[in-house]
Amino acid sequence: MVVDTTYYDALGVPPTATELEIKKAYRKLAIVTHPDKNPGDETAHARFQAIGEAYQVLSDEELRKRYDKFGKEDAVPGGGFEDPAEFFSMIFGGSAFVDLIGEISLMKDLTATMDITMQQMEEEELAASAEEKLNIHDEEQAARASAEGTTPTASETPAAAPEKPAAEKPAAATASSSGASTPRRYMGQQAIMDKSEEEARMEAAGLSQEEKELRKKEKKKGLSKEQQERLAAYELERKKAREERVNTLATKLVDKISVWTETDKGADVTRAFEEKIRLEVENLKMESFGLEILHAIGATYVQKATSFLKSQKFLGISGFFSRLKDKGTLAKETWTTISTAIDAQMTMEEMAKLEERGGEEWTDEKKAEYEKKVTGKILAAAWRGSKFEIQSVLRDVCDQVLGDKRVKLDKRVERAHALVIAGNIYSKAERDPEEEGDFMAFEQLMAESMTKKGKDEKKKKGKHGHHFHHHEEAEAEATAA
Numbered sequence: 001m002v003v004d005t006t007y008y009d010a011l012g013v014p015p016t017a018t019e020l021e022i023k024k025a026y027r028k029l030a031i032v033t034h035p036d037k038n039p040g041d042e043t044a045h046a047r048f049q050a051i052g053e054a055y056q057v058l059s060d061e062e063l064r065k066r067y068d069k070f071g072k073e074d075a076v077p078g079g080g081f082e083d084p085a086e087f088f089s090m091i092f093g094g095s096a097f098v099d100l101i102g103e104i105s106l107m108k109d110l111t112a113t114m115d116i117t118m119q120q121m122e123e124e125e126l127a128a129s130a131e132e133k134l135n136i137h138d139e140e141q142a143a144r145a146s147a148e149g150t151t152p153t154a155s156e157t158p159a160a161a162p163e164k165p166a167a168e169k170p171a172a173a174t175a176s177s178s179g180a181s182t183p184r185r186y187m188g189q190q191a192i193m194d195k196s197e198e199e200a201r202m203e204a205a206g207l208s209q210e211e212k213e214l215r216k217k218e219k220k221k222g223l224s225k226e227q228q229e230r231l232a233a234y235e236l237e238r239k240k241a242r243e244e245r246v247n248t249l250a251t252k253l254v255d256k257i258s259v260w261t262e263t264d265k266g267a268d269v270t271r272a273f274e275e276k277i278r279l280e281v282e283n284l285k286m287e288s289f290g291l292e293i294l295h296a297i298g299a300t301y302v303q304k305a306t307s308f309l310k311s312q313k314f315l316g317i318s319g320f321f322s323r324l325k326d327k328g329t330l331a332k333e334t335w336t337t338i339s340t341a342i343d344a345q346m347t348m349e350e351m352a353k354l355e356e357r358g359g360e361e362w363t364d365e366k367k368a369e370y371e372k373k374v375t376g377k378i379l380a381a382a383w384r385g386s387k388f389e390i391q392s393v394l395r396d397v398c399d400q401v402l403g404d405k406r407v408k409l410d411k412r413v414e415r416a417h418a419l420v421i422a423g424n425i426y427s428k429a430e431r432d433p434e435e436e437g438d439f440m441a442f443e444q445l446m447a448e449s450m451t452k453k454g455k456d457e458k459k460k461k462g463k464h465g466h467h468f469h470h471h472e473e474a475e476a477e478a479t480a481a
Contacts, residue, residue, distance in 0.1 A: 004071040007054035015068070019059065023286050026055040092386045096287045099252050100297055101390050102245040106382070109238060116230050246393060250400040257418035261411065270421070277425045285429050289383065289443060293390065294429040300391045301423030304398035305416040312413060347377045376449025383446060 002008075002015045011017075011025040033047045057063045057072075066074045092104055260273040284290050351370045354362055398419065402412050 010054040298426030305419035
């Protein structure tokens with residue numbers, strides 16, 4: 001008997017609901033109540049917040065027990081309730097897939113690299129500002145000289161530098177009486193004169209010391225030595241983190257498939273192993289981008305395992321062609337990832353131009369439509385990048401699991417068979433018909449952005465079952481074939 005049913009009522013589930021039922025209910029309501037889906041509805045955000053709060057409590061075993069026994073007051077998370085918008089930041093699978101793919105580092109790596117290189121961009125902007133000040137000053141000088149009917153000279157430009165040329169005259173005189181050394185001395189003198197002129201221009205234009213330094217640096221271009229060192233250090237750190245990730249995932253994968261490989265592998269054991277994987281899929285497929293991630297994992301497992309098995313059967317000959325095919329798949333994925341990112345960039349630039357142009361055609365509805373389109377394309381690019389990372393890491397994991405020479409060949413062959421079993425189940429994962437409406441809002445945004453002719457085209461494609469994850473599944477099967 002629970003003392004309060006408010007959270008259960010918010011999600012529309014009974015107090016006896018299972019973890020999976022609670023998750024399904026939340027996914028469905030999250031889409032229906034999402035503020036983006038309810039423009040103009042002032043209550044949408046509050047309702048969205050309420051179901052987020054309910055799910056956060058009921059999806060946590062300890063918090064749910066406290067809520068059932070004592071009510072809402074005693075079921076507040078230690079760090080307070082998260083904003084559902086932040087809750088949605090775990091777009092690609094969240095923590096549910098950590099044991100299978102680790103933590104996706106794409107955004108972390110991009111952010112760290114941007115932090116280092118953005119310093120360079122900021123400095124370039126300041127240097128450009130300094131250059132603009134110099135140009136304005138030079139134009140003013142030229143205009144003033146033109147009005148007076150004279151030509152500005154280097155000595156006229158600065159007000160603060162008359163002493164240096166005067167001080168340099170004796171040196172010039174000395175140089176003229178020194179015979180053979182004259183050209184070299186003159187060149188050095190000219191460099192000093194040029195430097196003095198540049199300093200004078202910057203001084204007269206009112207540049208600060210920082211702007212002066214940045215202008216000098218701008219002439220040299222490129223990243224500073226410090227930035228290069230920071231990037232190199234981060235690259236080493238990233239490489240080490242990836243190696244640790246691969247090692248951890250390989251250990252976990254061996255443990256997972258040992259349920260089958262360390263037994264007699266009879267029919268009953270095989271059925272139990274398959275059922276265990278299916279139960280795992282039932283839970284994971286309800287995560288954000290869950291189907292897409294499962295299909296990516298499955299395709300990689302099947303491809304690497306079948307390649308290994310063929311190499312043993314045909315004494316390595318077939319394995320050579322499998323590796324060749326693997327490289328072809330990698331090249332294709334690389335191109336798809338890059339082209340999707342370019343598509344997103346072009347759409348963003350197109351929107352920026354339309355917004356700058358404005359006019360009657362640039363209505364709030366048009367702007368909202370473009371924002372939705374841009375978000376979808378950014379998600380598509382982020383997913384492609386994440387998928388590329390996931391499959392790249394899993395290829396290394398499979399190579400480690402199947403290529404460990406410390407393990408007998410027979411055992412590694414058994415591991416390959418286990419990967420084929422698990423991979424096929426992951427690749428064929430799909431939502432039941434009643435769960436089709438449970439697409440996450442982000443998945444829908446991406447799917448819609450990838451259709452070229454709006455809603456009519458989308459409906460037409462829908463009749464043929466061309467949901468995005470179905471496309472991914474077909475692609476995975478083609479890759480594994």
